[in-house]
Amino acid sequence: MLETLVFYLLSGIAIVASALVVGQRNPMYSVLLIIASFGALAGLYIQLDAPFVAVAQIIIYAGAIMVLFLFVVMLLNAPQEDAADWDRAHPLRRPAIARFGSLLALLLVVELAWALISASGVDAPVAAGGVAPDIGSVRALGRVLFVDYVFAFEATSVLILVAMVGAVVLARRDDS
Amino acid sequence: MDLRLLVQLGIIAFTFFMLINASALLVYAERKVMGFMQQRYGPYRVGPHGLLQPLADILKLLMKEELTPKGADRWLFTLAPILAVTAAFAAFATVPFGAETTLFGLLDEPVKLGVSDINVGVLVVFAITSMGVYGIVLAGWSSNSKYSLLGGLRSAAQMISYELSYATALSAVILLAGSLSLRETVDAQAGSWFGVIPRWYVFLQPVGFLIYMIAAVAETNRAPFDFPEAEQELVAGYNTEYSSVRFALFPQAEYINMTTAAAVATDLYLGGWHGPFLPPEYGWIWFLLKVGVILFAYIWVRWTVPRYRYDQLMQFGWKWLFPASVINLIVTAALVLYLNA
Numbered sequence: 001m002l003e004t005l006v007f008y009l010l011s012g013i014a015i016v017a018s019a020l021v022v023g024q025r026n027p028m029y030s031v032l033l034i035i036a037s038f039g040a041l042a043g044l045y046i047q048l049d050a051p052f053v054a055v056a057q058i059i060i061y062a063g064a065i066m067v068l069f070l071f072v073v074m075l076l077n078a079p080q081e082d083a084a085d086w087d088r089a090h091p092l093r094r095p096a097i098a099r100f101g102s103l104l105a106l107l108l109v110v111e112l113a114w115a116l117i118s119a120s121g122v123d124a125p126v127a128a129g130g131v132a133p134d135i136g137s138v139r140a141l142g143r144v145l146f147v148d149y150v151f152a153f154e155a156t157s158v159l160i161l162v163a164m165v166g167a168v169v170l171a172r173r174d175d176s
Numbered sequence: 177m178d179l180r181l182l183v184q185l186g187i188i189a190f191t192f193f194m195l196i197n198a199s200a201l202l203v204y205a206e207r208k209v210m211g212f213m214q215q216r217y218g219p220y221r222v223g224p225h226g227l228l229q230p231l232a233d234i235l236k237l238l239m240k241e242e243l244t245p246k247g248a249d250r251w252l253f254t255l256a257p258i259l260a261v262t263a264a265f266a267a268f269a270t271v272p273f274g275a276e277t278t279l280f281g282l283l284d285e286p287v288k289l290g291v292s293d294i295n296v297g298v299l300v301v302f303a304i305t306s307m308g309v310y311g312i313v314l315a316g317w318s319s320n321s322k323y324s325l326l327g328g329l330r331s332a333a334q335m336i337s338y339e340l341s342y343a344t345a346l347s348a349v350i351l352l353a354g355s356l357s358l359r360e361t362v363d364a365q366a367g368s369w370f371g372v373i374p375r376w377y378v379f380l381q382p383v384g385f386l387i388y389m390i391a392a393v394a395e396t397n398r399a400p401f402d403f404p405e406a407e408q409e410l411v412a413g414y415n416t417e418y419s420s421v422r423f424a425l426f427p428q429a430e431y432i433n434m435t436t437a438a439a440v441a442t443d444l445y446l447g448g449w450h451g452p453f454l455p456p457e458y459g460w461i462w463f464l465l466k467v468g469v470i471l472f473a474y475i476w477v478r479w480t481v482p483r484y485r486y487d488q489l490m491q492f493g494w495k496w497l498f499p500a501s502v503i504n505l506i507v508t509a510a511l512v513l514y515l516n517a
Contacts, residue, residue, distance in 0.1 A: 067309055
């Protein structure tokens with residue numbers, strides 16, 4: 001009973017905060033709301049008996065990546081968005097493109113609804129007993145990452161490194 | 177109500193109370209130690225030897241008017257100190273401070289001294305401490321003042337830089353203990369080598385301990401790394417625009433963070449509540465003593481070492497401390513693997 005209540009509370013916070021992220025005019029508030037959403041997600045992970053994943057979520061996303069976001073927003077001192085300043089002549093505001101965009105959005109809603117309806121009959125993996133009880137433990141996670149899927153894991157890290165080097169190269173100014 | 181639950185609630189309330197006390201006592205200790213180091217008496221008027229000085233300070237701060245600058249972001253300006261102090265309190269939640277006890281025979285089965293005991297305790301402390309930076313950054317940004325903003329930015333940069341070394345130093349201890357639980361790490365340090373040297377990880381990890389302590393000083397924004405509030409350049413840094421209770425919450429968060437860092441260092445490196453002479457039931461006395469020694473060292477360093485320059489801080493963090501902690505981790509990992517094989 002209590003667990004269900006906490007689940008709905010956390011999911012509610014996550015969904016509402018995520019929705020508000022898009023609606024904010026001030027980028028500073030967007031960053032803070034997304035942190036709140038991450039915190040609620042971490043709570044959901046704890047409910048799934050995966051405390052390590054929850055803590056990793058806080059350390060990496062809420063603690064490291066979002067601090068970087070906040071840093072950039074503060075340094076750029078991004079102005080508040082104002083409806084009066086919108087560029088009416090922007091190519092993305094042409095009627096044909098806007099219609100195409102709204103069609104895509106509609107498709108996304110339909111797709112989400114279909115996915116939710118077709119998934120509602122399936123039991124949660126933990127409740128169905130299909131998963132080992134220590135699935136969220138550090139040992140199990142380490143084995144999966146560094147033994148079973150070590151190639152994919154290392155390849156991903158190399159990919160991220162490449163992206164980082166690429167960003168540095170692109171952002172560098174030629175001093176010549 | 178269930179007696180166990182009641183006792184656990186009592187422990188939580190006690191921990192909360194002690195953390196508030198710790199921040200008040202540390203203010204007093206800081207001023208007193210500073211006084212002695214500068215050949216003065218320090219606070220002496222309020223109460224015997226000035227012991228009630230923190231109480232007077234708090235009372236005075238409570239009576240002050242709460243000011244909000246005109247250009248400030250009201251919401252975040254109020255939220256920032258609350259965030260800072262909440263993160264500071266919450267970080268202590270998984271730090272154990274004593275062995276199992278029956279509270280002098282009052283209970284049938286022993287309880288663990290500590291708010292909660294979960295199997296990733298070290299990481300939880302680390303995660304919540306890293307959230308503390310938001311309080312300072314937001315305070316800096318929402319004040320809408322140059323000094324505050326610069327203080328907040330410096331704080332963010334400094335905390336990100338030193339968190340890495342801090343976490344890497346912790347990982348070496350985790351490798352040695354083979355557990356992420358703080359309580360298990362402490363219990364792995366029971367006993368002694370040759371009956372003389374206690375089995376504390378500080379003897380196996382002297383470099384790690386040093387790195388941890390340096391990074392912890394930087395994490396808690398203490399001198400010689402107190403750039404977020406460098407008074408010569410930034411007036412008072414991120415809390416320039418704050419007054420009254422909101423202002424008081426920032427130093428309180430800082431002192432509680434110091435206490436947490438010292439308690440974690442005690443648990444990870446100094447054997448927690450294990451020590452000679454005392455029965456395990458009274459281990460918390462050892463714990464308090466060790467935490468006290470580390471906190472004294474903190475204050476000692478503050479009034480002995482002058483502040484670094486900001487670029488020196490970054491250079492030191494990235495070019496010396498971080499490589500040293502990585503080498504420490506690699507050597508530890510190799511040795512653990514070699515000796516266990």
